[in-house]
Every structure is written in C-alpha cells, then in structure tokens.
Amino acid sequence: MVLLTGATGLVGQALLPRLLAEGQQVRCLVRDPRRLGEQRVRVQIALGDLADPPSFRNAMRGVDTVIHLACSTRDQPRGSIEELNGIASWRMVDAAQRAGAKRFVFLSALGASPHHRSRFFRAKALAERAVAESALDTIVLAPSLVYANGDRWMALLRRLSLLPVVPMCGSGRAQVQPIWVEDAAECIVAAMGSAYTQHERFELAGPETLTCARVAHVMLRASGRSRPLLRVPTPLVSRALRLLTRLGSGSLLPTWDEAELAAVTMTSRHGSAHAESLGVSPRPISAVLGVVL
C-alpha cells in the first residue's frame, strides 16, 4: 500500500494515474476528497491535514511506501510555511518509521538550503534533512520549476495580462530549468522502480536554462496574451503584497512568499542528466506549450 499526500496538486494529479496504472494500491491523504475528481473511487481515502499530525499517523496503517508531495507555499490558518513544509514533513517521516513503512519518497525543491532567503526553501531544507537522517529507504527528488499548460502560474499571468504591462517581482534574471509535470511524474515512478542505495537524491530539471522573465514571456505567448514585463523592485512587491494580504486579497493574488519564489534561481549543475539517468528525456517548454522560442 502506498500513502500519497498532495494527490490533488499539480504533481499529484500527474502521478496518481501512473501509480494506479502500475497496479499499486494507493491511499490518498486529502483535506477534501472531492478534489480528487474521478480518481476518488479508485483509491482509499484518508482525511487528513499537514497541520494535524494524528490524522497522518492514522493514515500510515499498513503502508509500505509514503510519497510525500503535499506542500504549501503560503501560511494557512492552521499552520505556517515552516510548520506545513518543514515540521510536518519531519513528523511524517517519524510516523512512517513508527508505522513500519519501508520507504519514503519526498519532493523537495532545487536550491533548498537552511540559509535560503525564502522561508519555503528553508523549510524544505529542514524536511530534506529529516528524510536523509531517517532509518528508512528514502528517495528525494528536487525539481526546478514544474509546469503544465494552464497551471496556476499561467493562470495568474493570464489574469495579470489584462493590464497593459505584466508586473514581475525583481529583475526577472533568476534562472530555472523548467520541467513538464508529466516528465517529473515519470521520473518519480522511474526512481521508485530503479535499484537504489538507502538514501537516493535526484535533481529534476528540464533541458533548458531560462530566466524567469523568459519563462513568463513563453507562458504569456502560449496563453495568446503577449505583454511587456514591468520589473518591480522586490522591496516594493514585498510591501504591496504584505499589505494586500493583510487586507484580505484572498487567493487571487500571490502572497509575498509566493511572489518571492518567482525571483529565486532553481538550477542543477547536472541539467537534465538525472532525469535521463531515470530513462526520461524532459521536453523543452516551447514544445510542451507549443510556442517558438
């Protein structure tokens, strides 16, 4: 039995059908089963929340592999970014060990480090450390930007493209190696199927190194709404978004912590080599989104 967290997210939605096609029995830890769509009748459901450790301890019964994808790029009413991504992952590893699971698969993020300027990346580094120090067999996959046609970043850019210029946090010079979500999901399945040492780590990157500004241009073109970008200094974005969050901008606008992610470099010196070692040749973003670079 596999316990999957984050099944309703971008990566989870691409991974779950692959696990089921392989004949795996899957239990999904979810806050709202309706968000699983038609897959909800093909899986066991465990209601749970990263902010509620007893809920995921219960979900571990009879599980041999945990695939932990769930994350939050913003503070939630029941938990901060640090609690939901760092401490909860540490507790998840602990619960898996206590429940007798054999293997823990964790999605980190390229560039996570304890000294990172972003709270999210610091929390991911804490989680990676808990995974690496556990007695379980572990696989950490650290992706660069994962994207899909119409994902939430593209949806945000589409909304912003109603303006004559699209505001962008910082210089736009931060670099990413975008990997298509279907390629990332294929890598996770392949990593689980390959022979591995007790603690394996793969960096998942696409074939191109692009600036965040370039990625935004490509996504805007793919949405049929090319617009010039307006680079806004990060202190200004930070102040404006913190204020709007306090005023209750809801989920329409990113929080400052989310906007900051668009100004963070996420590259691997291995490029797409780790993905290729898993038998996956990641596709260029232009090919996936159908635009000419």
Ligand SMILES: NC(=O)c1ccc[n+]([C@@H]2O[C@H](COP(=O)([O-])OP(=O)(O)OC[C@H]3O[C@@H](n4cnc5c(N)ncnc54)[C@H](OP(=O)(O)O)[C@@H]3O)[C@@H](O)[C@H]2O)c1
């Ligand atoms: N997307 C990227 O560019 C990227 C880059 C690097 C690393 N990663 C990593 O890859 C993994 C998957 O990312 P993703 O893009 O698929 O994330 P996502 O689309 O934001 O989905 C997040 C998932 O976590 C769940 N979740 C959020 N808060 C929760 C809570 N309090 N309790 C239980 N579940 C909760 C969400 O469930 P609901 O449906 O209930 O909201 C959703 O299923 C994450 O660990 C992420 O850090 C992603």
